Amino acid sequence: MLSGASAVIPAAGRGERFGRGQNKVFTPAAGIPLLGHTLGAFERSESISEIVVVVGAHELDEARAVIEGFGLKKIKAVVAGGGHRQDSVRLGIEAASPDTEIIAVHDGARCLVTPEVIESTIAEARASGAAVAAVPVIDTIKTATPDGLVDQTLDRDRLWAIQTPQTFCRDLITRAMREATEAGFYATDDAALVERVGHGVKLVMGSYDNIKVTTPRDLEYVESKLGGRVKGEIRTGFGYDIHRFLEGRRLFLGGVEFPGETGLDGHSDADVILHAIADAMLGAAALGDIGVHFPNTDPRFKGSSSLLLLEHTAGVLKSAGWQVVNVDSTLVSERPKIMGRALEMREKIGASLGIDSGRVSIKATTAEKLGDIGRGDGAACYAIATIERI
Ligand code: CTP
Numbered sequence: 001m002l003s004g005a006s007a008v009i010p011a012a013g014r015g016e017r018f019g020r021g022q023n024k025v026f027t028p029a030a031g032i033p034l035l036g037h038t039l040g041a042f043e044r045s046e047s048i049s050e051i052v053v054v055v056g057a058h059e060l061d062e063a064r065a066v067i068e069g070f071g072l073k074k075i076k077a078v079v080a081g082g083g084h085r086q087d088s089v090r091l092g093i094e095a096a097s098p099d100t101e102i103i104a105v106h107d108g109a110r111c112l113v114t115p116e117v118i119e120s121t122i123a124e125a126r127a128s129g130a131a132v133a134a135v136p137v138i139d140t141i142k143t144a145t146p147d148g149l150v151d152q153t154l155d156r157d158r159l160w161a162i163q164t165p166q167t168f169c170r171d172l173i174t175r176a177m178r179e180a181t182e183a184g185f186y187a188t189d190d191a192a193l194v195e196r197v198g199h200g201v202k203l204v205m206g207s208y209d210n211i212k213v214t215t216p217r218d219l220e221y222v223e224s225k226l227g228g229r230v231k232g233e234i235r236t237g238f239g240y241d242i243h244r245f246l247e248g249r250r251l252f253l254g255g256v257e258f259p260g261e262t263g264l265d266g267h268s269d270a271d272v273i274l275h276a277i278a279d280a281m282l283g284a285a286a287l288g289d290i291g292v293h294f295p296n297t298d299p300r301f302k303g304s305s306s307l308l309l310l311e312h313t314a315g316v317l318k319s320a321g322w323q324v325v326n327v328d329s330t331l332v333s334e335r336p337k338i339m340g341r342a343l344e345m346r347e348k349i350g351a352s353l354g355i356d357s358g359r360v361s362i363k364a365t366t367a368e369k370l371g372d373i374g375r376g377d378g379a380a381c382y383a384i385a386t387i388e389r390i
């Protein structure tokens with residue numbers, strides 16, 4: 001089994017060309033800070049196992065708030081950057097897990113990157129050691145003399161505009177970075193350090209949308225791109241869950257406790273209604289299922305209320321640009337009778353999702369004594385969720 005790749009996200013610049021007197025990565029686009037969009041793409045990339053975020057020393061809390069707000073769970077560390085981008089990248093690499101084999105460096109300001117581009121640089125770096133996202137240059141490029149005279153016209157067929165992710169075998173980038181640091185060599189991208197030690201760097205097709213937000217005009221472009229995706233798009237997802245009753249466990253359904261009733265078996269509180277709803281939400285956004293986002297091994301949710309899991313699921317959706325419109329659920333169980341407490345459940349679920357309880361529906365039926373559920377061995381729940389672009 002291949003070990004996962006570590007993402008290092010330099011986001012410690014000052015955004016001077018952006019001209020708003022603050023680090024541009026915290027500027028919102030479609031309601032979400034640029035950094036949130038960027039981190040969301042890495043969170044969704046299957047090969048990425050951890051993310052190191054590098055921001056200014058005074059921005060650590062602001063970055064943590066973005067991470068917390070979106071329930072990002074791959075964040076390994078948030079560290080302070082240095083004076084040059086290259087220093088920030090070095091500090092980020094130093095904070096990655098020591099056993100990581102691949103490092104994917106990506107500018108925090110390139111917030112339209114897609115998991116597909118990230119994955120292709122990782123695959124190529126595993127094969128050849130170093131791979132960067134790039135696109136063929138569209139304009140003809142000429143060099144000029146200091147007094148503005150054309151010096152040379154370059155062969156456009158051989159020109160590529162270099163982007164990030166720039167992805168490397170860890171040993172290679174670590175060695176290249178150390179040698180550059182010792183020599184006081186600085187470059188505008190990471191691949192240049194690897195080229196300097198004589199290792200080939202493979203170009204991988206990036207995307208013309210994968211721009212580095214530099215000026216306010218770029219923000220307009222990003223907004224229009226996200227806006228195209230956001231406005232009016234509605235989706236529906238389906239979720240199902242089932243748990244077995246187990247003597248000695250407390251019973252939680254829809255975020256409320258039923259004292260004196262035998263509970264359901266599971267890693268968390270085994271709240272079958274909330275799990276079905278969370279799966280429906282993730283399904284609507286095509287973001288996998290709760291097993292992917294909250295594995296049984298995740299200590300954060302052991303024995304905890306699944307309302308927390310639901311809140312984190314809403315965060316995962318938010319980082320992908322979605323919010324919940326409404327959820328509907330049907331519990332299938334012989335006992336207990338739950339409808340007397342449906343309002344309480346709807347309020348708790350609504351609070352976790354950040355929506356009005358009028359958008360949360362709870363229903364229940366027995367299985368008419370048919371099958372395993374009918375025998376009272378366990379409880380199941382079906383749910384659907386409708387979500388919309390934010
Ligand atoms: N960066 C960094 N540390 C620095 C400088 C830059 O981590 N000392 C990051 C930026 O936050 C950005 C990426 O490197 O995500 C690319 O840099 P750039 O686009 O130049 O961003 P800024 O340096 O913030 O912008 P400017 O050059 O206009 O000040």
Ligand code: MG
Nearest residue numbers: 013014015085
């Ligand atoms: Mg800069």
